[in-house]
Amino acid sequence: MSDNQLLEQIERYLNGEMSNDERAHFEVLRSENADVNKKVAEHKHFVNLIKQYGERLELEKRLNALHSEIDVHSLEEELMIHPSWIVSIWRNHHSKISVAASIAIFAVLSTLFFTGYLNNKEVNYVKLSRELDHLKNSTDQINHKLNNLNRSGKGNSNPGNFRGTGFAISSNGYIVTDYHVVKDADSVYVQGVDGKSYRTKVIYSEPGADIAVLQITDPAFKSFGPIPYAFKKADTDIGENVFTIGYPRDAMVLGPGFLTASTGFRGDTTQYQVSTPVDFGNSGGPLLDSKGNVIGIINAKETHVEGAAFAVKSSYLLKTIQDIPDSLKGSLNLNSKNILASLSRVQQIKKMQNYVFMVKVYNQ
Amino acid sequence: MSKELNSGIPTDSEVILGILNNSDSVLKRLYIAYFPMVLQLIINNNGNADDAKDIYQEAIIVLYNKVKTGDFELSSKLKTYIYSVCRRLWLKRLAQMNRYGGDIKDFQEYLSVDDETEKNNERDIQFNKMGSALQLLGEPCKTIIEDFYINNRSMQQICEDFGYTNADNAKTQKYKCLQRLKKLFFQQN
Numbered sequence: 274m275s276d277n278q279l280l281e282q283i284e285r286y287l288n289g290e291m292s293n294d295e296r297a298h299f300e301v302l303r304s305e306n307a308d309v310n311k312k313v314a315e316h317k318h319f320v321n322l323i324k325q326y327g328e329r330l331e332l333e334k335r336l337n338a339l340h341s342e343i344d345v346h347s348l349e350e351e352l353m354i355h356p357s358w359i360v361s362i363w364r365n366h367h368s369k370i371s372v373a374a375s376i377a378i379f380a381v382l383s384t385l386f387f388t389g390y391l392n393n394k395e396v397n398y399v400k401l402s403r404e405l406d407h408l409k410n411s412t413d414q415i416n417h418k419l420n421n422l423n424r425s426g427k428g429n430s431n432p433g434n435f436r437g438t439g440f441a442i443s444s445n446g447y448i449v450t451d452y453h454v455v456k457d458a459d460s461v462y463v464q465g466v467d468g469k470s471y472r473t474k475v476i477y478s479e480p481g482a483d484i485a486v487l488q489i490t491d492p493a494f495k496s497f498g499p500i501p502y503a504f505k506k507a508d509t510d511i512g513e514n515v516f517t518i519g520y521p522r523d524a525m526v527l528g529p530g531f532l533t534a535s536t537g538f539r540g541d542t543t544q545y546q547v548s549t550p551v552d553f554g555n556s557g558g559p560l561l562d563s564k565g566n567v568i569g570i571i572n573a574k575e576t577h578v579e580g581a582a583f584a585v586k587s588s589y590l591l592k593t594i595q596d597i598p599d600s601l602k603g604s605l606n607l608n609s610k611n612i613l614a615s616l617s618r619v620q621q622i623k624k625m626q627n628y629v630f631m632v633k634v635y636n637q
Numbered sequence: 638m639s640k641e642l643n644s645g646i647p648t649d650s651e652v653i654l655g656i657l658n659n660s661d662s663v664l665k666r667l668y669i670a671y672f673p674m675v676l677q678l679i680i681n682n683n684g685n686a687d688d689a690k691d692i693y694q695e696a697i698i699v700l701y702n703k704v705k706t707g708d709f710e711l712s713s714k715l716k717t718y719i720y721s722v723c724r725r726l727w728l729k730r731l732a733q734m735n736r737y738g739g740d741i742k743d744f745q746e747y748l749s750v751d752d753e754t755e756k757n758n759e760r761d762i763q764f765n766k767m768g769s770a771l772q773l774l775g776e777p778c779k780t781i782i783e784d785f786y787i788n789n790r791s792m793q794q795i796c797e798d799f800g801y802t803n804a805d806n807a808k809t810q811k812y813k814c815l816q817r818l819k820k821l822f823f824q825q826n
Contacts, residue, residue: 276812276816277808277809277812277813280812280815280816281808281812319819319822320786322763322767323767323782323786323787323818324786324787325760325764326763326764326767326768326787327783327786327787327788328787329698329764330787332698332701333694333698335661335664336664336668336694336697336698337694339664339665339668339669340668340672340690340694342665342669343668343669343672345676345686345689345690346686348672348673348676349676349680349686351673352673352676352677352680352681353680353681354681354742
């Protein structure tokens with residue numbers, strides 16, 4: 274039996290076209306011959322696949338016919354999510370809007386720049402008195418109270434709520450510092466490089482120039498001895514080699530530098546700008562020129578500019594001292610003899626370190 | 638969802654009966670009823686109207702085959718089912734085209750329908766093979782096979798159309814064609 278004949282038989286068998294005899298005969302053949310049986314199954318499957326393929330083509334044809342009846346374009350218009358008017362304005366005009374916005378921003382910035390608004394550095398300007406941690410602070414207050422109760426408050430070494438620097442202006446116990454250091458103080462102590470601490474009182478202050486004058490009221494105090502530096506009356510020129518010493522931390526620290534501008538922050542004519550490194554705690558420290566004349570009092574720095582510190586000019590210090598009423602002034606005699614002029618920096622500091630104090634301020 | 642065509646939407650059971658009975662009018666109403674929903678899904682998710690047509694027809698075919706083979710159980714609304722199948726197919730298509738941005742704007746609730754689209758995919762592969770095997774077969778074999786097996790024409794009619802002198806010749810020719818078709822079909826990978 275050829276392949277074709279077999280195929281014909283299989284087809285007739287599957288289509289139910291065989292007579293009963295033939296059918297019985299074929300079924301015997303099928304059960305005896307596994308090969309034939311397999312061919313029957315294969316053929317059935319394949320013919321089915323052809324039929325299904327045909328049906329699929331037919332279905333696709335029908336669907337395409339149906340599809341052509343739908344007005345897809347208008348449906349599409351209707352169903353597309355249309356962005357809100359603001360989005361469509363942006364899409365259509367974004368280049369113009371961008372240009373307009375850039376011009377507006379540029380105009381605002383240049384206006385701000387030329388009006389000097391951008392130079393506003395108020396927030397960057399900090400007074401250099403030192404505020405210590407809260408915890409330490411409260412412990413100190415307790416200590417201080419205890420000390421007071423024990424009447425042994427003199428000479429205590431606790432650091433105070435605020436700290437600044439001050440320096441002697443006369444041998445009999447007058448010390449000058451910044452007003453902002455001693456502002457709102459309940460009690461003010463000064464502590465020298467030797468660790469000795471004296472109680473003082475604020476006898477006069479000039480908030481406008483940020484200057485305060487203290488007098489040591491401690492009975493233990495005798496005299497400083499002759500002050501080695503003098504106070505310069507005239508303004509100092511830009512470029513002068515200057516230095517300050519002060520107490521930004523527990524030890525005395527030297528801050529060398531140059532006088533970099535004859536006016537202070539935002540053109541303040543009562544101040545100089547100096548390039549000395551200063552930190553909180555340097556406030557009230559003396560600013561001296563290379564000859565050892567006091568030319569100013571350190572009072573502030575600009576936080577965002579490296580090495581831009583400010584000092585109140587000594588002429589304002591002298592003016593403040595003159596303004597002290599005689600009733601308060603007592604025996605304040607300003608030193609005018611400078612013995613540092615020909616000394617080296619090291620010697621100058623050695624001579625003057627006994628006259629520069631850590632100012633410790635307590636308030637409740 | 639106010640943008641649907643509300644007229645002539647067939648009920649779900651109407652659709653199933655209609656498919657089983659090969660009803661043209663039900664198929665038409667079904668097709669027209671849910672196409673806008675699918676169009677809305679596709680065109681608002683990086684596709685165009687032609688994509689919508691392809692996807693929608695594929696989904697209708699999935700539904701059609703499931704109903705025909707009798708294993709279709711309506712566990713949700715037919716609308717939800719069609720939407721879900723289309724959504725699934727479109728996500729797959731987007732991923733293939735690398736246009737899938739990670740999210741899809743939805744307009745209907747949907748179910749998870751993974752396996753059904755997979756099954757349909759296999760069948761599509763078989764049909765593609767059959768289509769290309771028939772193309773390779775060439776005339777007159779292609780027409781003989783199509784007429785006999787698909788269009789259910791008798792050997793007698795085919796014999797007359799092709800001018801064979803007798804039906805036996807035509808039969809012999811048909812079997813030769815069928816053998817060649819099988820060979821071409823199974824040669825493909």
